[in-house]
Amino acid sequence: MAYFxxxxxxxxxQYEIIDTLGQGGFGITYLAQDHRRKKQVAIKSLNVSFLKQRYRDKYGNTDSFGEFLAQEQDKFNTEAMVLATFDHPHIVKVYPELFQENGLSCMVMEYVKGKNLEQYLYANGVFSESAGLGIIKGIGEALSYIHSRNYLHRDIKPANILLRESDNKAILIDFGLAREVNFAELMSLTNAKTPVFAPPEQFENRSNFTPALDIYALAATLYVIIAVHEPPFIPLPSPYLNAKIMLDMKMAIEPPQKYNSQISQKVNDAILKGMELDYQNRPQSISEWFRFLGIQSQNNHLKTFTFEVVTTNDKGSIINKRNHSANYFVEDLGNGVKLEMVEIPAGTFYMGSPESEEGRYRYDSESPQHQVTVPSFFVGKYPLTQAQYQAIMGNNPAYFKGNNRPVEYVSWNNAVNFCQKLSQKTGKNYKLPSEAQWEYACRAGTTTPFYFGESITPDLVNCDGNYAYAAAPKGQYRKQTTDVGTFPPNAFGLYDMHGNVWEWCEDDWQENYINAPIDGSALISRSNIKLLRGGSWDNVPDYxxxxxxxxxxxxxVSSPFGFRVVCGGAART
Structure with missing residues (x-):
């Protein structure tokens, strides 16, 4: 039942409800006129009737439903704020505004006029193989973008993919199940799935969830839109089956060629590969599955690595561990020396720190906090090592010698010269990160003082352990650099963003963020004083x-001064 x-x-x-566009288990989406923007928009809110019935079924009454609804609203609000940071041509745009009406949270999205794939199948029948692959390419690239930000969609199906009427472009329109996913972390999804498009692991009370979950559903969607000619439009032989039952009974997914002999062997096999019932046998990234399909994508050249991320409390104690995943490419510098460059997804974040943050009480340079939108780029997985610097420059200026230690005793000019020579060697555009790129990459979605969380200890960061941050204990002061990658990375897969060596940025120093760029670019050509970020082995945790x-x-030049490189990015003069 519609609430509005x-x-x-x-x-x-400001908004006037026109009609109900659709509703699912958790949400209802309305068509509305935006009188301020003078355009139609979509407004989504929680499906209160469904949630109340779900609560009644579970507890036998609705006595404490208000408290339950408040918790669901908090999740809804968090999700809305996250979705508003997404910027991809195949993802519906969520506006950065969230309002309450009659106690119910509402998010505002662009209205995409068109038919979803399920409606299209009922009206027109299956797509050709080439048309189906075109749809899957767009949605797959959207999922790759989502996965790079450490989220899963969890409800890919034809009804959640819309063909925009104006240009026939496929748009992912419903993120009703999108939640932040710590890859391989144990979680439960039993109350949130569309059974015929859900892989077996999604039916487990506790299971390992990776991007392979969305890959199964996307492969199942391709199966349906190019092979299944009659309702019900499902990828399984019966609506009474699901993938978990099939796995338990050792049943095989029927090949799509059984229903459409015009499907090529390559695509037939790729669909079955994407729908492997054991998630470990599926491709583990969209780009890997695209290679089975023969789809050319800008990310096809990228590799994927997984890593463990930890979260700390104000005592510096680890309170959570989870696995994440990231894409990267490898640059060959010669003589067996490699440079790993990690993909950082585009996004929006708040740069700077709140006045209440411990350790910044005298640093007005971190104000005012401001929103910055950063295009995607690649950045070094580690601070540049001595071996990497030697391979390009032919010398090693570091005081603390070691091939795998960060290079130091480099000036900003030295670092820029390195980037220029690396660019000449590779034909790519290498440079120092802008200050905004650096902080965005360091935070990796966090808003806490450190990417670890509320505090750090010398067990997590190479800094001056004679001093403590927040309620954390003091610890070892090493008095020198350490090998890169010694300590845990952040959620983007970057190491040593805190401590070890200061890292040069492209920007000129400016005493605060008044009139600072908000597009991720660097502020340059104003002075000979340059930015350094991250602190070093010789600094207190505050720094x-x-x-x-x-x-x-x-x-x-100084022993704590090093750098890492980015590939791409613009500068502002």
Whole structure:
């Protein structure tokens, strides 16, 4: 049952409900007129009737439903804020505004006029193989973008993919099950699945969830849109089956060629590969599955690695561990020396720190906090090592010698010269990160003082352990650099963003963020004083915070000064 009705005004008259576009178990989406923007929009809210019935079924009454609804609203609000940071041509745009109406949270999205794939199948029948692959390519690239930000969609199906009427482009329109996913973390999804498109692991009370979950559902969607000619449009031989039953009974997925002999052997086999009932036998990334399909994608050249991320409390104690995944490519610098460059997805974040953050009480340079939108780029997995610097420059200026230690005693000019020579060697555009790129990459979606969480200890960061941060204990002061990758990475898969060596940025120093760029670009050509970020082995933990800013003359060299490189990015003068 719809909560809002046609003609009803929301948000003090800005929105006027026109109709109900659709509803599922958790949400209802309405078509509305936005009188301020003078355009139609889609407004989504929780499906209160469904949630109340679900609560009644579970507990036998609705006595504490209000508290349960408040918890669901908190999840809804968090999800809305996350979705508003997504920026991809095949993902419906969620506007960065969230409002309450009659106690119910509402998110506002662009209205995409068109038919979803399920509606199309009923009206027109199956797509050709080439048309189906075109749809899957767009949605697959959207999923790759989502996965790179450490989220899963969890409900890919034809009804959640819309063909936009104006250009026939496939748009992913419903993120009703999108939640932040810590890859391989144990979680439960038993109350949130569309059975015929869900892989076996999605039926387990506790199971390992990886991007392979979405790959199964996407492969099942391709199966249906190019092979299944009659309702019900499902990828299984019977609506009474699901993938978990088939796995338990050792049943095989029927080849799509059984239903459409015009499907090529390559695509037939790729669908079955994507729908492997054991998730470990499926491709583990969209780009890997695309290679089975023969789809050319900008990410096909990328490899994938997994890594463990930890979260700390204010005592610096680890309170959570989870596995994440990231894409990267390898640059061959010669003589067996490699440079790993990690893909950082585009996104929006708040740069700087709140005045209440411990350790910044005297650092107005971190104000005002401001929203910055950063295009995607690649950045070094580690600070540049001495072996990498030697391979390009022919010398090693470091004081603390070691091939796998970060290079130091490099000035900003030295670092820029390295980037220029690396660019000449590879034909790519290598440079120092802008300050915004650096902080965005360091935070990796966090808003805490450190990417680890509320505090750090010398067990997690190479810094001056004679000093403590927040309620954390003191610890070892190593008095020198350590091999890169010694300590845990952040959620983007980057190591040593806190401590070890300061890292040069492209920007000129500016005493605060007033009129700072908001597009991820660098502020340059204004002075000879350049930015340094991240802290070092010789600094107190305060200086290693994600938001802390340091500066020095572009010609100065020092044992704590190093750098890492990015590939791509624009500068502003």
């Amino acid at each position: 009705t046609p003609g009803q005004l929301l948000k003090r008259g 290693c915070r994600s938001a802390y800013r340091n500066s020095n003359d572009l010609d100065l």
